[in-house]
Amino acid sequence: MNEITISITLLVVLFALLAGGVWVGLTLAGVAWFGMEVLTGRPAGDAMAMTIWGSASSWTLTALPLFVWMGEILYRTNLSENMFKGLAPWVNALPGRLLHTNVIGCTIFASVSGSSAATCATVGKMNIPEMRKRGYPDAQIIGSLGGPSTLGLLIPPSIILIVYGVAAEVSISKLFMAGVLPGILLAVLFSGWIMGWALLNPGKVPKAEDNLSFKQKIYETRHLIPVVLLIASVIASIYTGIATATEAAAVGVVGALILSASQGALTWKSFSESLLGATRLYCMIALILAGAAFMTLSMGYIGLPRQLATYVGSLNLSPEMLIIVLGIFYILIGCFLDGISTIVLTMAVVLPIIKAAGIDPLWFGIFLVITVETAQITPPVGFNLFVLQSMTGKEITYIAKVCAPYFFLMVFALVLLWFFPGFVTWLPAKML
Template sequence: MDAFVYASALLGLIIAFLISGVWIFIALIAASVAMLYFALGMDPNRIGTIAYSIMYRAANSWELSAIPLFIWMGEIIFRSDISERIFRGLAPLVSRVPGRLLHSNVLGCTLFAAVSGSTAATTATVGKITTTKLREAGYNEALSLGSLAGAGSFGLLIPPSIVMIVYGIMAEVSISRLFAAGVIPGLMLSAIFSGFIIAYALLKPSVVPQGAPRLTWRDIVRGLKDLLPITTLMIVVLGSIYTGIATPSEAAAIGVLAALIIVGVTGQLSVKLLSDSLKGALTTSAMICSLLVAAAFLSTTMGYLHIPGDVARVIQGLELSPAMLILILTVFYIYLGLFLDGVSIIVTSLPIALPLAISAGFDPVWFGIFLILTVEMGQITPPVGFNLFVIQSLTGRSIGRVALYAAPFFLLMLVAIVLLTAFPEIALWLPGVLYD
């Protein structure tokens, strides 16, 4: 029972520090130091030595270099006119599909997520165009904003994903395999969302303005031309990883160079764009990397307290079926998503959750995709749903209303989790083909 007492005390300390207003990474470090000192009576000098050794080693991980580079690539694209080009490119392609321009949210987020890795950036970039265009065209607001909130979360699941890199570093899983594992589930979720929009539009035609626009081959060609920059960047980044030409970190550097070339060719490269994108990347990268370093110390502290092993043994003693364990973890992560962002959820819970999943027979790559899907759900649940905040800032609608609009897509994510659990090969097939 000591493990549960220690775990409760550690969690209580983290919550207390967070309530006091300190940064999350400081809360993780302070709680870890307090537990080592008060629970185990460890000498302060030894605590300092352990902290320095663990945190220095975590900070010098080569995989960490991919995080600021992928974030910078997304920041460059975010500050360009790529979002408008995506909308113009998709409009003629979806004009004859039931739901028409509503699909621009889903498909636009799918495309942008493949070069961003951030839900906030994906939602903001696509939403700054579609929220205005769809409202002016007379599309149903609930379906328009709800689909944007749900699809904006694709930034976590569709590679290159920052959260995938965080999980890969902490779980010591190949990031390339994780990227490959996220492709089919990401496309599946995109298809589920679009299928829902089609069904809704067929059952309730009033959600879409009446009278489909006339479409010519010239419109289609022009649309494909507008999609060329984003698809080129996708091919360059993901292609270099899956063909084995580059590691994820090297592909991130290639992606930054490609993004700079694209904005340069389109006449948007400027000192202001470079300065603003670097500032944005620096701020976000510092936050994520500091969390990872603090999480490494937290994981070590949990190890000294024997929390992961003892908790795993107790839960194994309950003889839960794998399906029941996944159900419990799903509810647990949905609850955490009410209060924490994706990176914080992973760094605080993974030392306990991953051993449980592995002992139940789940592949760590599959579990990473499952975990990211559940974290995605937290992006559209109040009170701390980051996609909801982004849409509120774009439209002025209340958090509660946007959350209500997003509720059907929350349920569709649950459907995706059921499918992923029932058919693990959805996530594991492509990594097996590429790397086995």
């Protein structure tokens, strides 16, 4: 079968399983099993067992449950409320008011976790209850969390940038610096969209709680000190080389426990509830990761990503058209594979194509990561959508709908980066 027939067949199986109410992780594993058994000569049983074990035992992924646990601990203290007290006086003057705390929180935490799922889960655990308590509409709460949380893939330190740097033989330090300005650009675009929505829908934004003077605002900022100290300790442990991302996550958990104890909020009940809450959420995430890992292996055996990439290379397109086609290709394939697997499976074919077209591999790395970010909030396998579903109880289609504006903002950012490549290349050239 050709790649189009294979794609349609797998889509039919995927939607049939989802329509039958099968869990997402099991659906991904089922599609992978079908693809391997029916479309290849490779037995699926032992491959599935080895892949799921490899996914479940990955040391790199241990940072994720630790960051999720950190969020659960903070959720059970008044730190989230304090964060709002400290930020509210400054963002209350902006259209959209406290919705901007989602963007600010995700941007800050993205520089700590390197994972969009961890960013989404941690910030969401703190912000969603506070937003709902203050009367903000669910659509804007979820959308302003789903889109900005994808910054965990772009703002350094980023695991996916490391994978691309190794695969494309591009300096990882340059890639890290190249991701800073595009990350800030996306955060500004996200806040800009919130302000635009708020100006068009003033009646849906709750009124500012207080109208404080500048001196009073400075005083209220004291509530941010515990959160800032916690985040600073995690960031400092990474950037000074004292700890890896996983070890820094452990620093975050210890810091959260200390802060919780200092407030008198750490009891055996709150400790056990936070641990159980983190376990439940991560088990859901781990099952999806395991299914995605097996699906990635199955796609590799079928050869679908490589076939599609080779087909794109055979079209002999201009650089502009090539970028458009590759952008669409990666957005589509990202609907079914995780970002790291997408890069690993296609880079051997795509990299020579972009080099031949005269496209800077450093610039292309940032372009690629942003396209992978869009896949985090696009169905049917948008990972952040499932994280948000587990926290809000909303349908996937509803969450995808309210996150759609942020998808288009990321596409707009890609257009800006094409016309203004200095956003990507200026900082690495300046500092190295």
